[in-house]
Amino acid sequence: MKILVTGGAGFIGSNFIQYWLDNNPNDEILNFDLLTYAGHLESLKKVENNPRYSFVKGDITDAVAVDNVVSKVDAIIHFAAESHVDRSILDPLIFTKTNIFGTQILLEAAKKYAIKKFHHVSTDEVFGALPLNSDTKFSEQTCYDPHSPYAASKASSDHIVRAYHDTFQIPVTITNCSNNFGPFQDPEKFLPRMISNLLTGQKVKVYGDGKYVRDWLHVFDHCRAIEMVFKNAISGSTYCVGGMSEDVNNLEVAQKVIKILGKDEKDSIEFVTDRPGHDRRYAVDWTKINKDLGWKPEHDFDTWLEKTVIWYKENEDWWKSIKEQSESIYK
Numbered sequence: 001m002k003i004l005v006t007g008g009a010g011f012i013g014s015n016f017i018q019y020w021l022d023n024n025p026n027d028e029i030l031n032f033d034l035l036t037y038a039g040h041l042e043s044l045k046k047v048e049n050n051p052r053y054s055f056v057k058g059d060i061t062d063a064v065a066v067d068n069v070v071s072k073v074d075a076i077i078h079f080a081a082e083s084h085v086d087r088s089i090l091d092p093l094i095f096t097k098t099n100i101f102g103t104q105i106l107l108e109a110a111k112k113y114a115i116k117k118f119h120h121v122s123t124d125e126v127f128g129a130l131p132l133n134s135d136t137k138f139s140e141q142t143c144y145d146p147h148s149p150y151a152a153s154k155a156s157s158d159h160i161v162r163a164y165h166d167t168f169q170i171p172v173t174i175t176n177c178s179n180n181f182g183p184f185q186d187p188e189k190f191l192p193r194m195i196s197n198l199l200t201g202q203k204v205k206v207y208g209d210g211k212y213v214r215d216w217l218h219v220f221d222h223c224r225a226i227e228m229v230f231k232n233a234i235s236g237s238t239y240c241v242g243g244m245s246e247d248v249n250n251l252e253v254a255q256k257v258i259k260i261l262g263k264d265e266k267d268s269i270e271f272v273t274d275r276p277g278h279d280r281r282y283a284v285d286w287t288k289i290n291k292d293l294g295w296k297p298e299h300d301f302d303t304w305l306e307k308t309v310i311w312y313k314e315n316e317d318w319w320k321s322i323k324e325q326s327e328s329i330y331k
């Protein structure tokens with residue numbers, strides 16, 4: 001099978017391409033990515049000479065370019081997006097264009113070329129926020145209630161994907177996953193920003209009181225969940241994917257990273273002005289994907305957080321050159 005991966009130069013997409021080529025020796029991948037500030041071909045060094053891998057630079061909102069690549073593949077796994085909540089507050093329009101319109105352009109091409117499968121990679125942020133100190137979780141039954149322009153654009157894209165399934169019988173699946181962590185995540189994001197700040201002698205910036213809870217999942221577990229849904233789920237189905245069994249708030253995550261790096265906590269944390277519309281708590285119930293497909297997270301948070309911190313320590317070449325640019329949005 002030949003699969004079009006959109007956004008394959010980003011954090012999850014690049015991990016996914018490596019994962020897929022390693023585990024599916026008969027498949028080919030065509031990576032279609034605009035190489036925005038978030039796209040890094042350096043993340044794909046291990047696969048760049050693989051004969052089953054190819055790359056085309058292009059924009060998912062460009063119907064001609066999309067037609068050209070979709071006409072050459074059997075299936076689509078769609079990661080490409082503007083993905084950073086803070087940027088969606090500073091410059092929301094590009095989120096609407098890329099995440100909503102771009103997804104629809106891809107679906108149009110999927111319809112035109114009778115694509116066999118279209119998997120849409122989405123987020124738990126479409127569900128809004130849960131109260132702190134509760135045991136409620138997001139599930140496939142939770143109503144959409146997005147708060148940031150990023151979450152709203154992803155929610156809209158999910159609706160459009162479902163509409164193309166119901167109206168045009170496009171064979172779609174969707175995953176709504178929680179916060180990922182692991183190698184090759186841009187240093188603008190919470191965890192790599194924190195690690196790279198500490199590694200360059202700066203403080204960790206913690207929004208508000210730090211009591212914001214995220215459900216963390218290692219990116220390798222997310223890749224495996226996407227593979228299982230893509231291969232085995234019925235058309236039109238949605239799966240929630242998450243990793244945590246206990247709540248850990250952002251301040252506690254910061255404390256763990258500071259400890260791993262052997263830094264002094266009181267000199268390492270700076271509380272900064274909160275993000276507007278900041279969701280308090282995310283937690284994901286992954287019962288359905290476990291029951292239907294046998295998926296469960298295999299990378300526990302503490303062990304793999306440490307491995308992630310070590311990865312950033314050992315791969316400064318990858319993030320140092322992009323750190324300055326990614327930090328500029330916070331000034």
Ligand SMILES: NC(=O)c1ccc[n+]([C@@H]2O[C@H](COP(=O)([O-])OP(=O)(O)OC[C@H]3O[C@@H](n4cnc5c(N)ncnc54)[C@H](O)[C@@H]3O)[C@@H](O)[C@H]2O)c1
Pocket residue numbers: 006007008009010011012013032033034035036037038039040058059060061078079080081082083084098102121122123124154176177178179180181186
């Ligand atoms: N990172 C997370 O924790 C997380 C969790 C759940 C779901 N997701 C979803 O997973 C997907 C990937 O997230 P990520 O963290 O890897 O994002 P990322 O920002 O690291 O990567 C996005 C990629 O998309 C590319 N891109 C952006 N606009 C494009 C366009 N118009 N045309 C073609 N390519 C374009 C970028 O160049 C980049 O390579 C997104 O759809 C996101 O909503 C992310």
